[in-house]
Amino acid sequence: MKKVTAFIGSQRKKATYQAVQEMEKNLKQYEAMDFEYVFLNDYELQFCRGCKTCFDKGEKFCPLKDDRDMLLEKMEEANGIIFATPNYAFQVSARMKNFFDRFSYMLHRPKFFSKTYTAIVTQGVFGGKDIVKYLEFTGIHLGFDVIKGSCVPVLEPMNDLQQKKLKQEMKKLSDRFYRGLSHSTLSVPSFSRLMVFRMTRASLQSIGEESYDYSYYKDQGWFESDYYYETRLGPIKKSVGIFFDFLGRQLVKHITVKKTF
Numbered sequence: 001m002k003k004v005t006a007f008i009g010s011q012r013k014k015a016t017y018q019a020v021q022e023m024e025k026n027l028k029q030y031e032a033m034d035f036e037y038v039f040l041n042d043y044e045l046q047f048c049r050g051c052k053t054c055f056d057k058g059e060k061f062c063p064l065k066d067d068r069d070m071l072l073e074k075m076e077e078a079n080g081i082i083f084a085t086p087n088y089a090f091q092v093s094a095r096m097k098n099f100f101d102r103f104s105y106m107l108h109r110p111k112f113f114s115k116t117y118t119a120i121v122t123q124g125v126f127g128g129k130d131i132v133k134y135l136e137f138t139g140i141h142l143g144f145d146v147i148k149g150s151c152v153p154v155l156e157p158m159n160d161l162q163q164k165k166l167k168q169e170m171k172k173l174s175d176r177f178y179r180g181l182s183h184s185t186l187s188v189p190s191f192s193r194l195m196v197f198r199m200t201r202a203s204l205q206s207i208g209e210e211s212y213d214y215s216y217y218k219d220q221g222w223f224e225s226d227y228y229y230e231t232r233l234g235p236i237k238k239s240v241g242i243f244f245d246f247l248g249r250q251l252v253k254h255i256t257v258k259k260t261f
């Protein structure tokens with residue numbers, strides 16, 4: 001049975017929760033599935049201290065001892081992930097931002113390749129569309145298979161028209177998300193995803209340090225592969241990949257020259 005986990009950044013069980021409940025109801029109409037609500041509020045996740053130990057030595061050396069790994073397990077167990085947050089001052093809620101800060105090491109070492117991901121933002125009036133884009137962008141860089149998210153206006157008290165709109169939006173999002181969930185495969189990377197992988201790899205190789213990221217890439221066999229996972233790149237993407245390798249090396253040269261001044 002498939003499992004979908006919704007990470008909720010609201011402190012309240014109101015509009016954001018209601019939007020996720022709609023998702024659950026719709027998805028369960030397509031197929032029986034396990035659906036879990038994870039209210040970030042219920043977990044202890046201290047603020048990132050910015051020491052960069054997770055980047056440099058590995059995440060297990062993080063000095064903060066809290067529920068981070070429990071939340072990681074919840075992402076690992078799920079086939080589909082939803083991030084739902086209210087718009088707070090044109091951003092995700094602070095709890096959700098801290099969640100992404102604490103998992104930033106995975107932006108260097110992505111892993112959730114075949115998992116379907118989407119985003120829901122509820123808001124009063126303005127700014128939510130950019131937050132959806134931020135969540136989509138973050139999802140891509142964590143490795144997820146990202147489905148276009150949704151931003152829903154929910155001015156309080158919600159009238160019937162707004163309720164109807166919320167349900168319609170969540171129905172459309174459920175359709176998209178379910179299609180993704182049903183066909184989740186390791187897809188051929190887009191040019192931008194290929195660029196991120198190849199340029200990161202080339203810069204790690206050029207820097208030549210035995211950094212934690214370098215060892216991780218080495219252990220995964222990523223210095224020899226075309227992409228993070230086995231995939232069939234056509235002749236154009238193969239050539240463009242080689243070009244990105246070159247660009248990555250040039251970028252490091254450029255940064256190193258600049259640093260000497």
Ligand SMILES: Cc1cc2nc3c(=O)[nH]c(=O)nc-3n(C[C@H](O)[C@H](O)[C@H](O)COP(=O)(O)O)c2cc1C
Binds near residue numbers: 086087088
């Ligand atoms: C601290 C705070 C900041 C907010 N900032 C914005 C904002 O910048 N733009 C906006 O449209 N709505 C803003 N809102 C409204 C919320 O996004 C909106 O009420 C949201 O749907 C509440 O979700 P909830 O019912 O799950 O708590 C803000 C609300 C709060 C409490």
